[in-house]
């Protein structure tokens with residue numbers, strides 16, 4: 001009798017365990033669906049926004065949704081603006097939306113600008129700053145970016161200054177006098193967001209400047225840094241919401257090259273400019289050719305392929321950038337490229353600032369053909385004639401990749417963006433971004449881009465940024481060469497990989513992505529001995545098995561889990577919530 005009860009108890013316990021497991025899986029699935037729901041709602045909102053913007057152009061009046069068309073007419077400052085454009089900036093005409101943005105801003109509107117890398121965002125606040133009475137405040141995330149801008153403006157004879165960690169006490173005094181008492185001319189003042197977040201003294205001077213009617217415009221550069229959903233969230237940007245509260249009458253302009261619908265909504269919310277005028281230019285860069293190549297597991301072979309590509313395609317030694325994942329890789333790749341006769345030098349955050357700016361300067365002045373950098377070689381690069389950007393490893397998100405590759409061809413001439421991808425690069429990336437908000441989701445969108453052998457690369461960008469599809473004109477590998485793909489049905493392989501993980505989990509064994517691919521391949525080959533139905537396994541190369549595993553991760557059938565050791569975060573593979581449907585299909 002007791003044995004029977006014990007047996008029943010065991011069975012109930014077992015079923016309870018299964019129920020708990022299923023509950024956990026359902027909760028995860030719920031979380032994933034909730035995130036998707038928010039994402040889709042944002043996308044829908046932004047579509048409605050642009051619909052009402054369109055309605056506005058054909059006659060309906062809606063203050064919150066003005067369109068570019070509203071801002072094309074004649075304005076009192078036209079003459080003065082045209083003259084400053086030519087005589088100060090040396091430019092003969094406006095680029096798309098620049099004039100309209102200026103008109104909206106000078107009419108007292110708050111403005112959000114999404115404009116592709118190299119589109120000419122700076123002019124959108126610099127020109128209005130010169131036409132306005134008083135000082136324009138610009139918040140920008142990086143010291144180097146600020147230094148470049150102030151140097152450029154000063155060379156044009158514009159009264160620009162910055163308040164940063166490298167500003168001398170003397171300069172600071174002059175700037176504060178100008179803000180407080182209007183002494184001396186100060187048209188543009190650049191600060192980092194920390195100044196707004198942490199300096200009460202600065203905020204009180206700004207208050208006085210505004211009180212005297214001398215704070216004309218507030219510009220937020222790289223505004224995607226406001227959003228946790230963006231690829232480069234900066235906590236100090238969170239405090240910028242105070243600006244609209246404190247200076248409600250001062251027009252604000254927020255600018256970025258990349259913002260999904262969700263990021264756009266987020267930054268409008270954060271900056272308290274919900275009823276702003278939005279100017280969204282296309283993310284399309286028609287002159288860039290996008291290509292993803294399979295990356296060899298042999299380090300030397302990858303570098304040789306990069307060197308061959310550069311030597312064969314750019315006989316005139318045109319400028320280029322090679323992005324690497326780590327500082328060590330940067331140094332190694334630069335050294336190898338030099339050995340293969342290419343003028344290259346590395347650039348990363350571990351270098352002396354002087355050495356870094358020397359390398360940057362040599363490259364900018366064409367004394368050096370290739371700069372091999374980490375992400376530290378980032379914002380503020382405005383060399384127009386970069387003919388190629390090569391990624392030795394993928395970026396951590398599609399937005400980051402769009403920005404980095406977008407440094408090619410800012411002059412509008414044909415340029416090449418080449419990315420080397422191998423599935424084995426995923427684990428080190430994922431353990432790096434795991435702690436970031438939406439880090440894994442952003443990384444997976446990058447991996448989807450790399451894994452795809454069919455979809456137009458541009459279409460992936462359009463979808464990601466919620467934009468309508470435009471013709472690629474054969475300017476990506478999948479459109480240009482898409483016909484030659486050999487298809488393999490890997491359903492059976494995928495199912496047996498999932499079963500292997502299930503078995504491992506049952507025995508409480510952990511496995512990394514690469515170990516899993518390895519152990520599955522050797523086991524499957526053993527099983528295949530003498531069995532016709534699983535012969536296919538032998539057809540798969542190791543990289544292809546890894547690709548199948550990665551695809552299972554992207555589809556949520558497998559998931560990455562992370563564990564801390566004393567030294568590192570290790571990524572393991574576990575079963576995701578959809579495994580049952582895969583097994584039972």
Ligand SMILES: Nc1ncnc2c1ncn2[C@@H]1O[C@H](COP(=O)(O)OP(=O)(O)OP(=O)(O)O)[C@@H](O)[C@H]1O
Pocket residue numbers: 091092093094095098115116117118119120121122123257380382384410
């Ligand atoms: N109207 C114009 N006519 C010709 N060139 C222009 C015009 N406006 C801007 N440019 C040039 O385009 C280049 C890019 O401008 P800017 O640095 O403002 O781009 P950006 O949109 O801020 O790019 P990023 O996001 O990469 O920083 C600069 O060299 C600038 O002088």
